Amino acid sequence: MTDRAVKRVAITGVGMVSAAGHDVASSWEAVRDGVTAIRALHGIARQDYVSCRIAAQVADFDPASHFPARRLSALDRFSQFAVVAAREAFAQSGLERDSQDVREAACIVGVGVGGIGTLDDSYYRLYGEDTMRMHPLTVPRLMFNAAPSQVTIDLGIKGMSYAVGSACASGTHAIGQAFLMVRSGAVKVAVAGGSEACITAGTIAGWEALRVLSSDTCRPFSKNRNGLVLGEGAAMLVLEDFDHATARGATILAEVIGFGGNADAGDLTSPDETSIAAAMSLALRDAGLDPGQVGYINAHGTGTAINDQTEARAIRQVFGEAPPPVSSSKGVLGHCLGAAGAMEAVVTVMALARQVVPPTANCTEPDEALGIDMVPDGPREAHLGAAMSNSFAFGGLNAVLIFGKV
Amino acid sequence: MSTFGIVRDVVAGQLGRNPGDFQSDTDLTEAGFESLDVIETLFAIEEKFGIAINYNANEGLAGSSMTVGDLVRMVDAELEKKRQTGQ
Numbered sequence: 093m094t095d096r097a098v099k100r101v102a103i104t105g106v107g108m109v110s111a112a113g114h115d116v117a118s119s120w121e122a123v124r125d126g127v128t129a130i131r132a133l134h135g136i137a138r139q140d141y142v143s144c145r146i147a148a149q150v151a152d153f154d155p156a157s158h159f160p161a162r163r164l165s166a167l168d169r170f171s172q173f174a175v176v177a178a179r180e181a182f183a184q185s186g187l188e189r190d191s192q193d194v195r196e197a198a199c200i201v202g203v204g205v206g207g208i209g210t211l212d213d214s215y216y217r218l219y220g221e222d223t224m225r226m227h228p229l230t231v232p233r234l235m236f237n238a239a240p241s242q243v244t245i246d247l248g249i250k251g252m253s254y255a256v257g258s259a260c261a262s263g264t265h266a267i268g269q270a271f272l273m274v275r276s277g278a279v280k281v282a283v284a285g286g287s288e289a290c291i292t293a294g295t296i297a298g299w300e301a302l303r304v305l306s307s308d309t310c311r312p313f314s315k316n317r318n319g320l321v322l323g324e325g326a327a328m329l330v331l332e333d334f335d336h337a338t339a340r341g342a343t344i345l346a347e348v349i350g351f352g353g354n355a356d357a358g359d360l361t362s363p364d365e366t367s368i369a370a371a372m373s374l375a376l377r378d379a380g381l382d383p384g385q386v387g388y389i390n391a392h393g394t395g396t397a398i399n400d401q402t403e404a405r406a407i408r409q410v411f412g413e414a415p416p417p418v419s420s421s422k423g424v425l426g427h428c429l430g431a432a433g434a435m436e437a438v439v440t441v442m443a444l445a446r447q448v449v450p451p452t453a454n455c456t457e458p459d460e461a462l463g464i465d466m467v468p469d470g471p472r473e474a475h476l477g478a479a480m481s482n483s484f485a486f487g488g489l490n491a492v493l494i495f496g497k498v
Numbered sequence: 499m500s501t502f503g504i505v506r507d508v509v510a511g512q513l514g515r516n517p518g519d520f521q522s523d524t525d526l527t528e529a530g531f532e533s534l535d536v537i538e539t540l541f542a543i544e545e546k547f548g549i550a551i552n553y554n555a556n557e558g559l560a561g562s563s564m565t566v567g568d569l570v571r572m573v574d575a576e577l578e579k580k581r582q583t584g585q
Contacts, residue, residue, distance in 0.1 A: 303555040397556040
């Protein structure tokens with residue numbers, strides 16, 4: 093029988109592909125310095141179908157430099173990102189590919205829209221061009237679970253593996269699920285995160301119809317904020333039984349110490365202040381922390397009028413009138429939907445590891461009425477013991493992670 | 499039918515109510531509109547008139563109101579633009 097004692101959960105590897113760079117170092121540097129990676133929309137098929145002209149796209153990503161041609165034909169862009177990020181995290185962890193630890197590991201990946209590029213192209217051919225033929229790998233490319241499947245194939249993972257879908261909270265839920273599995277003793281190692289490649293004409297048109305996209309840039313918590321900007325990328329983390337990681341001499345970047353989540357059961361797209369405050373409180377309770385022990389909050393912070401207002405109120409509800417510094421990474425990385433929570437989890441882990449609070453980029457007119465310190469002026473050195481990362485999805489599904497310094 | 503008449507019918511249909519309940523100064527939020535009702539209504543109006551209304555949900559900050567008359571003015575402005583450009 094498996095040892096069911098509660099385990100501490102270490103993070104022994106992180107990986108990222110983002111608009112700011114193809115690894116954690118370059119992505120973190122951009123977030124830490126508040127350098128936006130939102131640029132003019134470029135290089136997508138049927139770009140003229142949309143009026144939105146900006147996105148946080150992963151630039152200069154050459155799939156052929158990461159995958160042989162034969163393998164690439166089965167890989168949608170969102171799976172490519174997931175595998176590249178997972179390889180980075182795995183390499184940092186120092187785990188051996190063919191070891192029993194890895195064979196028994198879990199792999200859980202948060203996905204918002206899945207292989208939407210494959211879907212967009214295939215349906216355009218079928219209905220737009222009246223081409224009665226589909227590529228034979230259309231289905232395995234676009235399926236939601238393609239990202240975790242491809243990561244397991246790449247790393248030789250044979251434990252329980254699946255995709256998690258909760259829109260903009262998917263990555264956070266995936267890491268939370270992996271955390272619970274390692275903490276319970278069900279697995280010693282889990283590779284978890286989120287991946288998204290949603291910059292297609294069809295996706296952007298859908299978001300335009302919701303009328304929440306910014307026309308120039310994403311300015312979280314700024315008075316002049318006017319909407320979100322779509323982004324793409326992936327982030328993956330290696331979660332590991334703390335004692336196991338220590339015993340093999342692994343470098344531990346931080347710990348996962350709390351996970352909370354809930355559902356608004358209300359409006360489909362507007363966040364619910366009471367509900368998201370409750371999600372934060374659940375994560376604090378799970379971590380056994382008082383609010384005062386959290387030194388930094390990486391906000392959902394989409395840069396829409398209503399999210400930022402509601403999230404700030406909820407933070408004050410939980411943390412009182414002088415909450416810890418709060419910043420959003422979306423002014424740099426854009427809103428990467430199913431990958432966002434995982435990318436922001438990595439940012440939060442880096443903040444703890446480096447003892448730096450990253451700023452909110454593009455917050456040129458801090459909205460003082462929100463009553464939070466949104467770190468508009470640049471990075472700050474800090475003594476952080478614990479930090480929180482928030483994700484609140486369309487559909488009212490909320491997830492919150494808390495990480496601890498080691 | 500006038501712009502007002504068409505817009506009123508769309509608004510009433512969105513809420514499943516009688517068009518006679520709506521006047522030019524009827525506040526949509528007070529009438530029962532929630533976040534998605536506004537964008538669904540704008541979409542229906544755009545389809546009916548063959549126009550595109552430039553409206554960003556971030557400009558209608560939470561708590562601000564919009565009336566049936568505001569919608570009518572948006573439609574008339576776009577119809578006028580369409581007439582002038584001959585499109």
